[in-house]
Amino acid sequence: MFDIQHGDDGVIVCTGRLDAAQCEKGQAFMDEIADSSTLDFDALEYISSAGLGILLKTQKRLAANGAALKIINVNNHIRDVFRYSGFNAIFDIEAK
Protein backbone atom coordinates (compact mmCIF):
# COMPACT_ATOMS: atom_id res chain seq x y z
CA MET A 1 0.00 0.00 0.00
CA PHE A 2 1.34 3.42 -0.95
CA ASP A 3 -0.15 6.85 -0.52
CA ILE A 4 1.03 10.35 -1.40
CA GLN A 5 -0.78 13.57 -0.54
CA HIS A 6 -0.29 17.18 0.51
CA GLY A 7 0.16 17.52 4.27
CA ASP A 8 -1.16 20.30 6.49
CA ASP A 9 2.20 22.06 6.79
CA GLY A 10 2.95 22.31 3.06
CA VAL A 11 5.03 19.16 2.78
CA ILE A 12 4.15 16.18 0.62
CA VAL A 13 3.54 13.14 2.79
CA CYS A 14 4.50 9.69 1.46
CA THR A 15 3.22 6.58 3.24
CA GLY A 16 3.76 2.84 2.89
CA ARG A 17 5.71 1.00 0.23
CA LEU A 18 6.70 2.65 -3.06
CA ASP A 19 7.27 -0.35 -5.33
CA ALA A 20 6.94 -0.86 -9.08
CA ALA A 21 3.21 -1.52 -8.79
CA GLN A 22 2.67 1.93 -7.22
CA CYS A 23 4.76 3.92 -9.71
CA GLU A 24 1.88 5.18 -11.80
CA LYS A 25 0.22 6.71 -8.75
CA GLY A 26 3.45 8.28 -7.54
CA GLN A 27 4.45 9.61 -10.95
CA ALA A 28 1.02 11.14 -11.58
CA PHE A 29 1.24 13.08 -8.30
CA MET A 30 4.83 14.20 -8.87
CA ASP A 31 4.07 15.39 -12.39
CA GLU A 32 1.81 18.06 -10.85
CA ILE A 33 4.63 19.56 -8.78
CA ALA A 34 5.95 22.76 -10.36
CA ASP A 35 8.07 24.35 -7.62
CA SER A 36 10.59 23.37 -4.98
CA SER A 37 8.91 20.95 -2.57
CA THR A 38 9.62 18.88 0.52
CA LEU A 39 8.77 15.20 0.66
CA ASP A 40 8.18 13.76 4.14
CA PHE A 41 9.27 10.09 4.21
CA ASP A 42 8.55 9.58 7.93
CA ALA A 43 5.90 6.97 7.13
CA LEU A 44 7.51 5.63 3.95
CA GLU A 45 8.80 2.15 4.78
CA TYR A 46 10.29 1.07 1.48
CA ILE A 47 11.36 2.26 -1.96
CA SER A 48 12.67 0.31 -4.96
CA SER A 49 14.44 1.44 -8.13
CA ALA A 50 11.04 2.22 -9.65
CA GLY A 51 10.47 4.82 -6.93
CA LEU A 52 13.99 6.15 -7.33
CA GLY A 53 13.21 6.68 -11.01
CA ILE A 54 10.22 8.86 -10.12
CA LEU A 55 12.32 10.99 -7.78
CA LEU A 56 15.11 11.36 -10.34
CA LYS A 57 12.78 12.26 -13.19
CA THR A 58 11.06 14.90 -11.04
CA GLN A 59 14.33 16.33 -9.76
CA LYS A 60 15.66 16.72 -13.32
CA ARG A 61 12.46 18.44 -14.47
CA LEU A 62 12.45 20.84 -11.52
CA ALA A 63 16.17 21.60 -11.87
CA ALA A 64 15.52 22.97 -15.36
CA ASN A 65 13.53 25.74 -13.63
CA GLY A 66 15.96 26.23 -10.76
CA ALA A 67 13.78 24.26 -8.32
CA ALA A 68 14.49 21.09 -6.35
CA LEU A 69 13.05 18.40 -4.11
CA LYS A 70 14.05 18.08 -0.46
CA ILE A 71 13.43 14.75 1.30
CA ILE A 72 13.09 14.63 5.07
CA ASN A 73 12.63 11.96 7.77
CA VAL A 74 14.32 9.24 5.71
CA ASN A 75 14.68 5.91 7.52
CA ASN A 76 18.04 4.12 7.70
CA HIS A 77 17.17 1.50 5.07
CA ILE A 78 16.01 4.00 2.47
CA ARG A 79 18.99 6.20 3.28
CA ASP A 80 21.26 3.23 2.46
CA VAL A 81 19.51 2.82 -0.90
CA PHE A 82 20.01 6.53 -1.58
CA ARG A 83 23.68 6.17 -0.72
CA TYR A 84 24.16 3.11 -2.97
CA SER A 85 22.46 5.01 -5.78
CA GLY A 86 24.37 8.26 -5.30
CA PHE A 87 21.13 10.09 -4.56
CA ASN A 88 22.64 11.68 -1.46
CA ALA A 89 24.67 13.88 -3.84
CA ILE A 90 21.79 15.01 -6.03
CA PHE A 91 19.05 15.46 -3.38
CA ASP A 92 18.90 17.43 -0.14
CA ILE A 93 18.19 14.57 2.29
CA GLU A 94 17.54 14.70 6.02
CA ALA A 95 17.58 11.46 8.04
CA LYS A 96 15.02 10.62 10.71
Place this chain on the structure above:
Amino acid sequence: MEKAFARSNDSLTAIYEFAESILAANEVSDAARFSVHLALEELFVNMVKYNPEAVSDIDLDVSATANKVTVTLTEYGVAEFDVTVPKKVDVNAPLEERTPGGLGVYLIQNLADSLEYEYGDGQSRVTFTKESGI
Protein backbone atom coordinates in the same frame (compact mmCIF):
# COMPACT_ATOMS: atom_id res chain seq x y z
CA MET B 1 8.65 -22.55 0.95
CA GLU B 2 7.63 -22.25 -2.69
CA LYS B 3 4.79 -20.45 -4.42
CA ALA B 4 3.97 -19.40 -7.98
CA PHE B 5 3.05 -15.81 -8.86
CA ALA B 6 1.42 -14.35 -11.95
CA ARG B 7 3.83 -12.54 -14.24
CA SER B 8 2.68 -9.01 -13.41
CA ASN B 9 3.79 -6.14 -11.17
CA ASP B 10 0.37 -6.49 -9.57
CA SER B 11 1.80 -9.60 -7.86
CA LEU B 12 4.26 -7.52 -5.83
CA THR B 13 2.06 -7.09 -2.76
CA ALA B 14 1.36 -10.84 -2.58
CA ILE B 15 5.07 -11.55 -3.06
CA TYR B 16 5.95 -9.16 -0.25
CA GLU B 17 3.44 -10.79 2.09
CA PHE B 18 4.64 -14.30 1.19
CA ALA B 19 8.33 -13.48 1.74
CA GLU B 20 7.67 -11.38 4.84
CA SER B 21 5.79 -14.22 6.54
CA ILE B 22 8.85 -16.45 6.16
CA LEU B 23 11.38 -13.79 7.17
CA ALA B 24 9.37 -12.72 10.21
CA ALA B 25 8.85 -16.30 11.37
CA ASN B 26 12.61 -16.77 11.31
CA GLU B 27 13.37 -13.47 13.07
CA VAL B 28 15.47 -12.12 10.21
CA SER B 29 16.78 -8.62 11.03
CA ASP B 30 15.01 -5.52 9.71
CA ALA B 31 18.01 -4.54 7.60
CA ALA B 32 18.28 -7.97 5.97
CA ARG B 33 14.52 -8.07 5.36
CA PHE B 34 14.64 -4.71 3.58
CA SER B 35 17.49 -5.90 1.35
CA VAL B 36 15.76 -9.22 0.58
CA HIS B 37 12.48 -7.52 -0.34
CA LEU B 38 14.31 -5.01 -2.53
CA ALA B 39 16.45 -7.58 -4.38
CA LEU B 40 13.41 -9.84 -4.78
CA GLU B 41 11.28 -7.06 -6.27
CA GLU B 42 14.02 -5.93 -8.64
CA LEU B 43 14.52 -9.49 -9.93
CA PHE B 44 10.79 -10.17 -10.34
CA VAL B 45 10.15 -6.84 -12.09
CA ASN B 46 13.11 -7.50 -14.38
CA MET B 47 11.66 -10.87 -15.37
CA VAL B 48 8.27 -9.30 -16.11
CA LYS B 49 9.81 -6.41 -18.05
CA TYR B 50 12.33 -8.22 -20.21
CA ASN B 51 10.26 -11.26 -21.18
CA PRO B 52 6.88 -9.72 -22.04
CA GLU B 53 5.98 -12.61 -24.37
CA ALA B 54 6.24 -15.22 -21.59
CA VAL B 55 2.97 -16.41 -20.07
CA SER B 56 3.93 -18.87 -17.34
CA ASP B 57 3.91 -17.96 -13.67
CA ILE B 58 7.18 -17.21 -11.91
CA ASP B 59 8.10 -19.67 -9.15
CA LEU B 60 9.45 -18.15 -5.96
CA ASP B 61 11.24 -20.14 -3.27
CA VAL B 62 12.17 -18.39 0.00
CA SER B 63 13.93 -20.07 2.92
CA ALA B 64 15.54 -18.63 6.02
CA THR B 65 17.84 -19.98 8.72
CA ALA B 66 19.61 -18.34 11.63
CA ASN B 67 22.49 -17.57 9.27
CA LYS B 68 21.08 -16.67 5.91
CA VAL B 69 18.11 -16.11 3.65
CA THR B 70 18.02 -17.88 0.28
CA VAL B 71 15.70 -16.75 -2.50
CA THR B 72 15.25 -18.46 -5.88
CA LEU B 73 13.12 -17.22 -8.77
CA THR B 74 12.45 -19.50 -11.73
CA GLU B 75 10.69 -18.61 -14.97
CA TYR B 76 9.92 -20.71 -18.03
CA GLY B 77 9.78 -20.14 -21.78
CA VAL B 78 12.04 -17.12 -21.68
CA ALA B 79 15.20 -15.74 -23.26
CA GLU B 80 18.48 -15.68 -21.37
CA PHE B 81 19.09 -12.64 -19.16
CA ASP B 82 22.09 -13.02 -16.91
CA VAL B 83 21.67 -10.64 -13.98
CA THR B 84 25.13 -11.52 -12.67
CA VAL B 85 26.85 -9.69 -15.53
CA PRO B 86 28.34 -6.65 -13.79
CA LYS B 87 26.12 -3.61 -14.24
CA LYS B 88 28.02 -0.37 -14.56
CA VAL B 89 26.18 2.67 -13.25
CA ASP B 90 27.94 5.94 -12.56
CA VAL B 91 26.32 6.74 -9.22
CA ASN B 92 28.61 9.75 -8.89
CA ALA B 93 27.35 11.39 -12.07
CA PRO B 94 25.82 14.85 -11.65
CA LEU B 95 22.05 15.25 -11.92
CA GLU B 96 22.11 16.47 -15.52
CA GLU B 97 23.89 13.27 -16.61
CA ARG B 98 21.68 10.86 -14.67
CA THR B 99 18.91 8.96 -16.46
CA PRO B 100 16.08 6.96 -14.85
CA GLY B 101 16.52 3.21 -15.23
CA GLY B 102 19.37 0.77 -14.86
CA LEU B 103 19.55 0.96 -11.09
CA GLY B 104 17.59 -2.25 -10.45
CA VAL B 105 20.26 -4.77 -11.45
CA TYR B 106 22.93 -2.55 -9.91
CA LEU B 107 21.10 -2.63 -6.57
CA ILE B 108 20.63 -6.42 -6.73
CA GLN B 109 24.35 -6.91 -7.30
CA ASN B 110 25.20 -4.63 -4.38
CA LEU B 111 22.59 -5.86 -1.88
CA ALA B 112 22.92 -9.63 -2.28
CA ASP B 113 25.74 -11.52 -0.56
CA SER B 114 25.77 -14.03 -3.40
CA LEU B 115 24.03 -14.06 -6.79
CA GLU B 116 23.85 -17.02 -9.17
CA TYR B 117 22.23 -17.47 -12.56
CA GLU B 118 21.38 -20.67 -14.47
CA TYR B 119 19.81 -20.96 -17.91
CA GLY B 120 18.80 -23.91 -20.07
CA ASP B 121 15.90 -25.05 -22.28
CA GLY B 122 14.15 -21.73 -21.89
CA GLN B 123 14.27 -21.95 -18.10
CA SER B 124 15.87 -19.08 -16.25
CA ARG B 125 16.75 -19.36 -12.56
CA VAL B 126 18.23 -16.75 -10.25
CA THR B 127 19.31 -17.47 -6.67
CA PHE B 128 20.56 -14.92 -4.18
CA THR B 129 21.48 -15.10 -0.51
CA LYS B 130 21.60 -12.54 2.27
CA GLU B 131 22.96 -12.92 5.79
CA SER B 132 20.04 -13.04 8.22
CA GLY B 133 21.68 -10.54 10.53
CA ILE B 134 20.14 -12.06 13.61
